[in-house]
Amino acid sequence: MNQYPNSFGRFGATVSSAQRNQVMRNTYWLLALSLLPTVLGAWIGVATGITAMLSGGLGMVVFLAGAFGFMYAIEKTKHSGAGVAVLLGFTFFMGLMLSRMIAYVLGFRNGGELIMTAFGGTAGVFLVMASLASTIKRDLEGLGKWLFIGVLVLLVGGIVNVFVGSSVFMAVLSTMAIAIFSAFLLVDLKRIVDGGETNYITATLAIYLNLFNIFQSLLSLLGLFGGERD
Numbered sequence: 001m002n003q004y005p006n007s008f009g010r011f012g013a014t015v016s017s018a019q020r021n022q023v024m025r026n027t028y029w030l031l032a033l034s035l036l037p038t039v040l041g042a043w044i045g046v047a048t049g050i051t052a053m054l055s056g057g058l059g060m061v062v063f064l065a066g067a068f069g070f071m072y073a074i075e076k077t078k079h080s081g082a083g084v085a086v087l088l089g090f091t092f093f094m095g096l097m098l099s100r101m102i103a104y105v106l107g108f109r110n111g112g113e114l115i116m117t118a119f120g121g122t123a124g125v126f127l128v129m130a131s132l133a134s135t136i137k138r139d140l141e142g143l144g145k146w147l148f149i150g151v152l153v154l155l156v157g158g159i160v161n162v163f164v165g166s167s168v169f170m171a172v173l174s175t176m177a178i179a180i181f182s183a184f185l186l187v188d189l190k191r192i193v194d195g196g197e198t199n200y201i202t203a204t205l206a207i208y209l210n211l212f213n214i215f216q217s218l219l220s221l222l223g224l225f226g227g228e229r230d
Contacts, residue, residue, distance in 0.1 A: 023192060037095060041094065066097070067090075114219065174224075
């Protein structure tokens with residue numbers, strides 16, 4: 001939200017623009033930095049197999065408890081330097097949780113290629129949404145409410161599929177997730193561009209979660225339909 005009233009005139013607008021640019025710049029830097037602990041967590045998880053035991057309902061419980069616990073801590077520390085450390089700890093945890101899928105995909109003969117394809121696809125979605133966020137003039141905040149309902153549907157569907165184990169249902173959920181979180185990414189980026197988000201830690205968390213879910217869903221689809229066994 002713009003903290004500088006219109007009565008400040010041109011100087012107020014300049015300060016507001018500088019603030020938005022600073023939030024965006026800090027967000028992108030922290031987002032890039034957050035990839036390092038994510039990769040480290042995924043590498044440790046694959047190398048040690050520490051998450052192999054987290055299958056079925058147990059894995060879901062550990063993931064949800066850890067994720068919401070970290071997000072609560074980030075919310076409480078977002079106005080201090082500790083918030084950055086907690087966020088990086090969260091991204092390490094997310095990488096660790098992702099390692100089970102990474103290990104599964106690496107079991108394919110073309111596993112490395114699939115991972116790079118998912119990464120490239122995620123980067124492509126980010127670039128497209130960032131460009132749209134800079135050009136679209138319409139307020140997109142109203143869209144967020146409908147997208148949140150979509151996330152709840154995905155969450156319920158994911159819990160159901162833990163027990164059903166349907167590959168077709170997984171493909172449907174992954175496709176829906178890519179669409180929903182791509183739209184969420186656009187909404188979150190547009191909020192930063194418009195000055196509606198002034199905390200770069202909160203902004204980074206939102207964008208990171210969108211990109212994480214897009215990457216995970218793309219990788220799931222690629223593993224289902226593009227994996228090649230020896």
